[in-house]
Amino acid sequence: MKMYTILLIDDEPMMLKGMKYMLEHSDIPIRSILEATGGHEAIRLLQQFGADLIVTDIRMPDMTGLELCRMLSEQFPLVPCMIVSGHDEFAYAREGLRYGVKDFLLKPLNREQFTASLRQMLRKLAEIGHPNGISTSEWREIADAWTEAVVQDHQEKRVEAEVKWLECLRYAPPSLCMIWHGIFHVALLQRAGGKLERAMDIPLLPFQGQMLEELINWVVEDLNAICEAMKLHAYSDHQKLIYNAQLYIREHYNKEISLEELASSLGYSAPYFSQWFKQKTGISYVTYRTQLRMQRAQELLLKTDKPILQIAYEVGYNDVAGFIRTFKKETEQTPTEYRKGGSL
Structure with a gap:
């Protein structure tokens, strides 16, 4: 069942509370109900959460409901809108037709009429084809x-x-x-x-x-x-095996996964898998994992201010001295030197 998000806009707290109560006690499948007391707040909520349908008062402190409907027609043209208004505002509210307003209801709202109108608007929304x-x-x-x-x-x-x-x-x-x-x-x-x-x-x-x-x-x-x-x-069957092996290593590169564990996860013996992996990729499993670790270490050194000890742990080294030796072997720089002058 499709669930809907509905935005209610009114500067009267009791009106918001009443509309929310009607929705919560209707058969409309509601994902969430958003509430705003003014137009600018409504725009912010729409940009952050989105909404399937909007119900707005005609008079608000920062802008009129018509001004809001005009803005909505430009920024959210597919979101249907209903205006609720008092008797003396009804003719004025009908101008909202120019901005795509789908329905107008008079205050005080009739519960059955209100929910029936919303259901009809949502049904029409679901019928939009492209x-x-x-x-x-x-x-x-x-x-x-x-x-x-x-x-x-x-x-x-x-x-x-x-x-x-x-x-x-x-x-x-x-x-x-x-x-x-x-x-x-x-x-x-x-x-x-x-x-x-x-x-x-x-x-x-x-x-x-x-x-x-x-x-x-x-x-x-x-x-x-x-x-x-x-x-x-x-991929061919052999290519799939390489793909799955590399995917597994990428997902576990910072853990001490033995060759036996890796081979077993793919259904092979360690000696066969080791020979086969190197034959197909040109490098050993350990070398491939080390390359992934060093690539990630380089990113962390340049994009974060994390201590080298923490970076070593994050990429899979419990021995920071071993991490530094490996890093220098791969890059010809220490982590500190790389951070000062390296580039991705």
């Missing part, structure tokens, strides 16, 4: 461009396609973003399967967050998961 008004062909072009970039390992084109997709979601309410990306997810898998000639079945993880930034991260994480799966599907 992100931000782009055509089906444009949507497919983005999916094709992304999958082709992944197959060709073209990072710049992949990022370009991802930016286009995120731009499509930019002005949409969270629930609509989730619907659209779910459809986009399926489209990517279909195109990837066609290009790789193998079926792709990667589940879409449920979105558990609330903030807009978390929603964007959810989309990016899903794209990364599909990308990794595509690479794995494209």
